[in-house]
Amino acid sequence: MSRFKLSCMQVIAIAKNTYKEAIRSKIFYVLMAFAIAMLGFAVILSFLTIGSQKRVILDLGLAGISFFSVMTSIFVGIGLIYLEIEKKTIYNVLSKPLPRASFIVGRYFGLMAVLGINLIAMLIILSIALLFFKGFTPMIFYAGLFIYLELAVITAIAIFFSSIASPVLSAICTLAFYLIGHTSSTFPEMLVPLLHNDIQKKIALFFFHILPDLSILNVSNLITYNIPIAPGFTIRGIIYAVLFSTLLIFAGCLFFKKRDLV
Amino acid sequence: MTKDAILVKNLKKHFKGHLSIGRIEALKGVNLEVKEGGIYGFIGPNGAGKTTTLKIITGLIFPDEGEVQIFGKPHTDYIIRKDIGFLPESPYFYDYLTGEELVKFFGSLFGIQKKELNERTKYLLDLVGLKGKEKIPLRKYSKGMLQRVGLAQALINDAKLLILDEPMSGLDPIGRREIRDLILKLKEEGKTIFFSSHILADAEMICDEVAIIVKGKIVQKGRLEELLAKDVQFYDISFKGIETPPELKDKVVVAFEGYSMIRLKDEDEVDKALATLINKGGKIMSLMPHKTSLEEIFLSSIEEKKNE
Ligand SMILES: Nc1ncnc2c1ncn2[C@@H]1O[C@H](COP(=O)(O)OP(=O)(O)OP(=O)(O)O)[C@@H](O)[C@H]1O
Ligand SMILES: [Mg+2]
Numbered sequence: 001m002s003r004f005k006l007s008c009m010q011v012i013a014i015a016k017n018t019y020k021e022a023i024r025s026k027i028f029y030v031l032m033a034f035a036i037a038m039l040g041f042a043v044i045l046s047f048l049t050i051g052s053q054k055r056v057i058l059d060l061g062l063a064g065i066s067f068f069s070v071m072t073s074i075f076v077g078i079g080l081i082y083l084e085i086e087k088k089t090i091y092n093v094l095s096k097p098l099p100r101a102s103f104i105v106g107r108y109f110g111l112m113a114v115l116g117i118n119l120i121a122m123l124i125i126l127s128i129a130l131l132f133f134k135g136f137t138p139m140i141f142y143a144g145l146f147i148y149l150e151l152a153v154i155t156a157i158a159i160f161f162s163s164i165a166s167p168v169l170s171a172i173c174t175l176a177f178y179l180i181g182h183t184s185s186t187f188p189e190m191l192v193p194l195l196h197n198d199i200q201k202k203i204a205l206f207f208f209h210i211l212p213d214l215s216i217l218n219v220s221n222l223i224t225y226n227i228p229i230a231p232g233f234t235i236r237g238i239i240y241a242v243l244f245s246t247l248l249i250f251a252g253c254l255f256f257k258k259r260d261l262v
Numbered sequence: 263m264t265k266d267a268i269l270v271k272n273l274k275k276h277f278k279g280h281l282s283i284g285r286i287e288a289l290k291g292v293n294l295e296v297k298e299g300g301i302y303g304f305i306g307p308n309g310a311g312k313t314t315t316l317k318i319i320t321g322l323i324f325p326d327e328g329e330v331q332i333f334g335k336p337h338t339d340y341i342i343r344k345d346i347g348f349l350p351e352s353p354y355f356y357d358y359l360t361g362e363e364l365v366k367f368f369g370s371l372f373g374i375q376k377k378e379l380n381e382r383t384k385y386l387l388d389l390v391g392l393k394g395k396e397k398i399p400l401r402k403y404s405k406g407m408l409q410r411v412g413l414a415q416a417l418i419n420d421a422k423l424l425i426l427d428e429p430m431s432g433l434d435p436i437g438r439r440e441i442r443d444l445i446l447k448l449k450e451e452g453k454t455i456f457f458s459s460h461i462l463a464d465a466e467m468i469c470d471e472v473a474i475i476v477k478g479k480i481v482q483k484g485r486l487e488e489l490l491a492k493d494v495q496f497y498d499i500s501f502k503g504i505e506t507p508p509e510l511k512d513k514v515v516v517a518f519e520g521y522s523m524i525r526l527k528d529e530d531e532v533d534k535a536l537a538t539l540i541n542k543g544g545k546i547m548s549l550m551p552h553k554t555s556l557e558e559i560f561l562s563s564i565e566e567k568k569n570e
Binding site for chain 1: 277317320321322323324340341342343344346348350353354355356358359363367368370371372373412415
């Protein structure tokens, strides 16, 4: 068997195991229950608003799904590597013939599978609610794709921190990353005018450009307000998410490679 | 020339102390040659550096200095671990898996195909005495059961070399015996077994070769029978029916209600003493050669190290 084929088998085995771990753990169900409660809340709230009931459900529903998926991604993701070391379960995995990178990649794909299934389940529930109020649009699945792309990035960030830091620190860093990612697109407008000379402005703009920009992956607004989606938007989002996550996972693997597992 | 299954050269490793203060020299230049075939015991008191050595061999931590070869190849290439079955110290496993799922999971990391994996898993769980417990999640296993499932997963790839960290820990006397028998069986199959332990009786019973590590240094190593024969042995003779003859008076260890026991250092003395005693009409009750036990070697090694 070639090394490549062996590695693929190992990544699949680890991903499957990660999946089992998640669906057999409590935190997963707790977050799922919250998400469903949020949908219920959206429906109740929609009765109280004067405007379009459909829009409130769609809006709050997508926001809720996105929020709870991100929370699952962060709170499961930060433990993905660290807890394995903490609980010493990693010893037995890494003493097998597998490169450490396979472990990280397998863990990543496993959590992405969990998040994917989780997301589809929540979208189906949202669809049912919307069908009930005659407000269903297939665009929610398009929004789902973008939520998933965002999750790919967030999970990569969480796993990156998890391979170098403790869960608490990882959680803080990942959340900070998430917040910066969602607001960074407004930084140039807000902050650059405050600077006085051109060089400062150029430097500031350069830094803003290397910050993560998750607004690229945000379509919920476009959908709720029925704004037409520009051609190339989808491809741009996919490329951005894939590149960003690959880079982060690669960096995580590099740090993890030489680490003493004590 | 036959290759060593494990060759460890001048291994050094330090750890940072608590809160990164201070420096613990866990290994101070360890050398080991584990020949192919046979059982090699790696003995040492708590904190001597056994687990540290095994973790370096299996690639979990990196040495400061020194090198390791497995069947003649550097251990830095992960693929050589295909030939190793490893049981970590007090096995920590995914407790949400069942015994069967766990063994299969580790099997799949070796690229074992499904059909073979199913058969082998069943066979091994049976072999380690977990028949009927396959479908129970590990969180409900007892310590001894965990140790057994740990052994089963270490055997899943049918490796030529088995590295076991404290394989007998957590087991009751019957369990220990079963594991000893299993290790002997594996040896018969031509495998090399390298295991760490501080239970000397176990090691003494099954090892062909041992190395004793104390405070990060190997203090004794070699074939077990040579180590045991090296130190001076003595003989105890007990007899009754006569007073101890004057020439043997200074050898008496106990004298009690007509029984006496004398202790002699070498064989010639024993022959002479026996002749004397029988001549005088004494009745020999027993003649006990006293061999140095591994425990005594072990304790004296630690004692020497302390005085250094
Ligand atoms: N992660 C660590 N951080 C700091 N010190 C460590 C670490 N791991 C081991 N040590 C120290 O290294 C030394 C050797 O430990 P090791 O676990 O190798 O001993 P051992 O021979 O396996 O002992 P035991 O029989 O108790 O299992 C000990 O002094 C221990 O305190
Ligand atoms: Mg140990």
